[in-house]
Amino acid sequence: MKVPPLDLKAQFEGIREDVQQRVEEVFQSQGFILGPLAQELETQIAALCEVKHGIGVASGSDALLLSLMALGIGEGDAVITTPFSFFSTVSAITRLGAEAIFVDIDPVTCNLNPDLLNNITQPNVRAILPVHLYGQLANMEDINRWAWERDIDVVEDAAQAIGASRNGRPAGNWGTLSAFSFYPTKNLGGAGDGGMIVTDDDDLAEKLRSLRDHGARQRYYHDEVGINSRLDALQAAVLLSKLPHLESWNQKRREIADQYREALQDLPIELPVEEEGNHHIYHQFVIRTDRRDELKAFLDEKGIFSAIFYPVPLHLQNCFEFLGYHEGDLLEAEKAVKEVLALPIFPELGEERFGMVVDAVREFFLESRS
Ligand SMILES: Cc1ncc(COP(=O)(O)O)c(C=O)c1O
Known part of the structure; x- marks a missing residue:
């Protein structure tokens, strides 16, 4: 038996009827773009985040891009972000002609370290874009305080953190x-690409609804140049079927994380730390070890999934060379990329597969290679 990264087939078995019924509804209506199901999803995600508006878009990457577009960010502006994230956190900034300024990570959580924000002196910073990496919120109290003092907008990259919270306040509730x-x-995954922006700001919500639809508030009358990035009704149908399960799925991930911690605590590895006040939803369960590549090869041999999120820090990506960063500039991120390893975590993992992962990691450190 192998241990996969996810078991979406098992997940589907639990929701099959509901998904099929809603998908049928979409085909009956033959309305495939936005529409009532997308609106329902927008309402429900906004409620989950305890904000007024949800704007369904075509992907998380577009959600970031459109957010920065709505704030009017472009050439001559700078946006602060983390070097340790998925690519589109930064491409959203540079695509608009703005400059990305990287702030190194906190080595414990791997999230942007707000203590380093005071080193930023550029006067053209318009926004800060923290990421809730692996499903744990960044230190939003400190980030927001720093931003408010300077009248800078905060855009949360909550792509990995739906249902997570910090001191009782949900992901999606902290940013502009x-x-x-x-x-x-x-x-919470669809049957393809999809994304959403949430906000409490009425004007920005209206602007975003226009920007995702070519900048037209009324069809064929364009006030601004937007893009085509609307949520499909079929995605909304699938996501509406899954959303009622999100809390229990996240809870199951939290339980598995606790079990991993217990089972691996005596090994010479760093286990993920849940900061006080944080309700982590373990999109990934990421350990750190300086023998990461050896461990990964060992798990690969046994058919056990593991993955490196992420192998290259964003400031050292070839395509961002023009930003002028070099090796040695952001040491914590550069160290993290050499040490992090995600182990399988998903609600349907089950005892047997969990046991296989634990046994293999223990064997690696205690028997075969130490
Ligand atoms: C942190 C982060 N930001 C942005 C994205 C982009 O989302 P999408 O793949 O839906 O475009 C992802 C997911 O891949 C992500 O993990």
């Missing part, structure tokens, strides 16, 4: 705008 992804492997 917040971006979610419904990529199929996310804790």
Whole structure:
């Protein structure tokens, strides 16, 4: 038996009828773009985040891009972000002609370290874009305080954190705008690409509804140049079927994380730390070890999934060379990329597969290679 990264087939068995019924509804209506199911999903995701508006878009990457577009960010502006994230956190900034300024991560949580924000002196910073990496919120109290003092907008990259919270306040509730992804492997994943922006700001919500539809508030009358990035009704149908299960699925991930911690605590590895006040939803369960590549090869041999999120820090990606960063500039992120390893975590993992992962990791450190 192998241990996969996810078991979406098993997940589907539990929701099959509901999904099929809603998908049938979409085909009956033959309305495939936005529409009542997408609106329902927008309402429900906004409620989950305790904000007024949800704007369904075509992906998490577009949710970030459109958020920055709505704030009017472009050439001559700078946006602060983390070097340790998925690519589109930064491409959203540079695509608009703005400059990305990287702030190194906190080595414990791997999230942007707000203590380093005071080193930023550029006067053209318009926004800060923190990421809730692996499903744990960044230190939003400190980030927001720093931003408010300077009248800078905060855009949350909450792509990995739907249902997570910090001191009782949900992901998506902290930024001027917040971006979610419904990529199929996310804790709430669609049957294809999808994303959402949430906000409490009425004007920005209206602007975003226009920007996602070519900048037209009324069809064929364009006030601004937007893009085509609307949520499909079929995605909304699938996501509405899954949403009622999100809390229990996240809870199951939390239980598995606790079990991993217990089972691996005596090994020479760093286990993920849940910061006080954080309700982590373990989109990923990421350990750290300086023998990461050896461990990964060992698990691969046994058919046990593991993955490196992420192998290259964003400031050292070839395509961002023009930003002028070099090796040695952001040491914590550069160290993390050499040490992190995600182990399988998903609600349907089950005892047997969990046991296989634990046994293999223990064997690696205690018997075969130490
Ligand atoms: C942190 C982060 N930001 C942005 C994205 C982009 O989302 P999508 O793949 O839906 O475009 C992802 C997911 O892939 C992500 O993990």
